[in-house]
Amino acid sequence: MHLLGRNLLDHKPVRIALTNFFGIGHSLAPRILARLQIHHTCKVSELTEPQITALSAYLSSPVSSTHPDPTPLAVPALPPRCQTLRRIELPQVQTAPKPIRRDVLDDLKIETDLKRSMLGDIQRLREIGTYRGRRHAAGLPVRGQSTHAAGRTAKKLNRLDRRFN
Amino acid sequence: MRPTTTLLRSAWKGPFFVAFPSLQSALRDNTPIFTKARACTILPNHIGVRFMVHNGRDYLPVTVTEEMVGHKLGEFSATRKRFSYRQTKNK
Known part of the structure; x- marks a missing residue:
């Protein structure tokens, strides 16, 4: 199945196939599925049409995605079973609003967006003149590795226009 | 000194910094502060100050801009x- 320019193989589980995308790995893929309420053992060939639409809608713009509705355990308007019992009205207690935990999935960046932001970060380091930016420009290891052994990988990847592979 | 990274230091400790007693006068007179505190995190109130930071041999000029906040x-x-x-x- 083709999704946003990537070929997801039909026989693979969706959580594995999603790792085809640059920026989605083995920890994010199951979380995306949980958010879209797709079973984590679901295979690509077993995806239904609305699920595919939801997936492509989410991946094309994660920022504009919405949280799934929490599944209600019971309808709130359900009348009490025993009509003779009087409902006790509990006093309303003002509780502080729960701190909203930031979800990574809300502002997930994948593919070109992610690459662009990574390049922007490197460019920023270079412009303000940090050691890390300088190491990027020189094509040398950035995080204190020795240049004797790790230098070769760094020479391949570390540049101001960082190579991705 | 390692370059600034997140997740290395506990949040409750806050950033590591060195107090510069002459910070206010340096801002006013635009005189450089000579320092060897390379590990000092740049704080928002350092913006605009000229530092002369020791590199092991001599002091190199560093003028703090807004983008440098959070780095060392x-x-x-x-x-x-x-x-x-x-x-x-x-030969």
Whole structure:
């Protein structure tokens, strides 16, 4: 199945196939599925049409995605079973609003967006003149590795226009 | 000094910094502050101050801008010379 320019193989589980995308790995893929309420053992060939639409809608713009509705355990308007019992009205207690935990999935960046932001970060380091930016420009290891052994990988990847592979 | 990274230091400790007693006067007179505190995190109230940061041999000028906040002073004062090949005279 083709999704946003990537070929997801039909026989693979969706959580594995999603790792085809640059920026989605083995920890994010199951979380995306949980958010879209797709079973984590679901295979690509077993995806239904609305699920595919939801997936492509989410991946094309994660920022504009919405949280799934929490599944209600019971309808709130359900009348009490025993009509003779009087409902006790509990006093309303003002509780502080729960701190909203930031979800990574809300502002997930994948593919070109992610690459662009990574390049922007490197460019920023270079412009303000940090050691890390300088190491990027020189094509040398950035995080204190020795240049004797790790230098070769760094020479391949570390540049101001960082190579991705 | 390691370059600034997140997730290395506990949040409750806050950033590591060194108090510069002459900070206010340095801001006013635009005189450089000579320091060896390379590990000092650049705080928002350092913006505009001229530092002379020691690199092990001499003091290199670092003028703090807004973008540098959160980095460390030592990151802007290089300790290594760029390698350049020099042909030896006596073979």
